[in-house]
Structures are given as C-alpha cells and as structure tokens.
Amino acid sequence: MERHFDEQLRELKEQLLRMAALAEESIATAVSGLKDRNEEETRAVFEIEEQVNQLDIEIDRRCFELLALKQPMAVDLRFIVSSDRIGSELERIADQAVNIAQRALDLLKHPPLKPLMDLPRMAGLAQGMVRDALTAFVNRDEALARDVCRRDDEVDALNDQIFRELLTYMMQDAKNIERAVDLILVGRHLERIADNATNIAEDVIYLVKGKTIKHHYETRDFSESET
C-alpha cells in the first residue's frame, strides 16, 4: 500500500512535468507564430491547450483521490496541495498563451507594425521562469524558487518599456493604433504568465519550508499543523 502511494505521488509529479512542458511549448508557439507571421503555427496553440486542459482535469482527480483514499501525513499532504495549485497555474498559463494566439491571428491580418524583438525576449524570460519554477518543485530547491520570484520584476520592467514604445507608435499615426493595442495586450498576457510562474515558485517555497510567502507575509508558519 505504501509503495502504491509513493508510485501515485511519482505519477502526479510526472503529469505536472508533462503539463509544464506543454505550457512552455504553448508560450513559445504563440509568440513565434506571431513573430514569424505563421498562422498554422499560431493555431497549434489551441491544440496544445486542449492537452493541458485534459491533464488539468486528470491532476485534479488524482489529487482528490489521494486526499480521499489515503490519509497523507504533513509533507505528503503539502505535496498534494501544492500539486493541485501548480496544476491550476499551469492551466492558466496555457490560457494566456491562447489569448496571445488570438491577438496574433488578428495581427496577422495586417502588415507588421514593426519587427518584434522585445516581446519574444519577454516570452523567453517568462518561459525560463516556468521551467525553473518546475525544476525547483522537482528538486525542492528553495534558492531557485526565490530566484524565479525575483525575475518577475525584470519581466514587469520589460513590459513597461514595450508599453511605452507602443504608445509612441500610436501617437505618431492613428493607423497604428489597433495593432499597437494588440501588441500591448500580448505584453500583458506575458506579464501574467510571469505572475503565474511566480505563484508556482511561492508554492514550491511553501512545499519546502511549510510556510507561505504569499502576499509577503513570510513570518506566518504552517508547521504547527504538521502532526
């Protein structure tokens, strides 16, 4: 029975890693579809999201079963609760990638406003945050998780810079407005993906330390629940 439980926890971890790989792929595909003006590639994001949604439901079910059928002790319980939350964040990331793909399909109907450099760079940063948050989860690496949280500021700064540049395009010529607004929204979606990755990193710290750093209330301690 004990063995079977460990087996199930391992499978849960593998499902999360598969889901994270798909979430990363959805970001990369959405942004390179936009950059390379490739409609077919852009549409592939919708299929990736289907797979992510399917995994999300499977992970929900597995977490619930593990909670219902076993009586997990503190550290396993934290692992299951964290897994459930991480699954939700990954699902939201794939949702944001779909939002980006929808903006991209709009943008592909018109000539490009400008060559895209900073948005793909921002996408690369966000992808790196997702990847490292999951690596931190698998290795229970608190230092790496904290590094992910820090990198969120970099993404926010880059987004502000992109936003300001696009404003100047709109001011210059009213014909730029619709495309610039679409690109601003792409930036917003990437910023939110970085937020989701940060939430995952916070869940990892909760998993490792048994305390929450949500909302910067780092002093709060969950350890008293560990019986």
Add this chain to the structure above:
Amino acid sequence: MERHFDEQLRELKEQLLRMAALAEESIATAVSGLKDRNEEETRAVFEIEEQVNQLDIEIDRRCFELLALKQPMAVDLRFIVSSDRIGSELERIADQAVNIAQRALDLLKHPPLKPLMDLPRMAGLAQGMVRDALTAFVNRDEALARDVCRRDDEVDALNDQIFRELLTYMMQDAKNIERAVDLILVGRHLERIADNATNIAEDVIYLVKGKTIKHHYETRDFSESET
C-alpha cells in the same frame, strides 16, 4: 470532536463570505473612485486588499489544518477543497480591483476622456456574479451557479463594445490615446473578475455534483473517488 469539526467548517464558510464581501467592496470602490474621480476612495482599495490577503492566508491555513488533522469524508473533503479554491479566486478578484485602482490613479491626473457609463455597468454585472456565486456556494444551489456561468458571456460582450468605442476615441485624437488605453485595461480587469466569478461557480457545481465542469468536460465524474 465531530461537533468541533462542524464548527470549523462553519467558520470556514463565514470567512469565505467575509472575504467575498470585501472582494465585492473592492470592485465597487475601485470603479466608483474612478467614476467620481475621488482619489481618496480609490486608495481605499489598497487597504481592502490587505484584509483580503490576510483572510486568504487564514483560509489556506484552516483548509490545510482540516485536511491534516481530520480525515474528512467525500462531501466534507469536497467542501474543503472547494473552499481553498474559492479563497484563491476571491484573492485574485481583489488583485484585479487593485489593478483597476492603479489605472484610476493614472486617469485622475488628467481631465476625463468621457463620462463613464458602461464600465460601471460592467462592474455591477461582475459584482453580481461574485455575489451570486457565493450565494450558490452557501445554498449549494446548482441552478444559480449555472446562471453565473452564463452571465460571463454578457460581460464579455459589454467589454468588446467598450473596447471598440474606445478605439474610435483613439483614432479621433492622439491626445486621447493614453487615457483610452487605461480605460481598455480597466475593462480587461473587470472581464477577468467575471472569469474568476465563473471559476467559483464551477467550483460550486463540483461541490454539489461531485463532478467537474471545467473546460466543458462535463462527462467526467469524480464520484468513484467517494469512499
């Protein structure tokens, strides 16, 4: 012991209702601060969010304790898991209200672009969705929860209309651009609040029916986990 457990579940429900009332208040305050151009009111949103964050942490802790110390049976387990998720959604709603307040503070530095009618209407719809989602939760009212899910389309349609109108303002005069972009973002944040309320309604259906309607996979059934 049994009594004490019921007591704890009741307290959890009350905390969620308090959190929902605060989340609703944060939306109303952010949007009326913007509409009435009242900086003090707008800033009050930040204090409300502090309270919401505090409750979020308390609810997390309580759910974890209930899972760790008791061995809840199927229906209670679903209640605890749903409560944890609903708490997260309410926290995100207050976050969106903070985003709206930040846009509002920007907008208050400039003369108004236009009298605001549709955004407050949209805020009213979103608030109603949050309120009804929580009522559905308390009364385990599946029909009301489904009604909340349906109303999400109304909010999306109104947001599209607002977006299009603001585009015309930007086209007319480059001086309108910055303010119009801020208002477009306010619309986006309200749209996301309606999404969060829809997620809560989906959690209520999961609670009542024991099956997920996430991602429209309504056929999947969790009941086999109910031992």
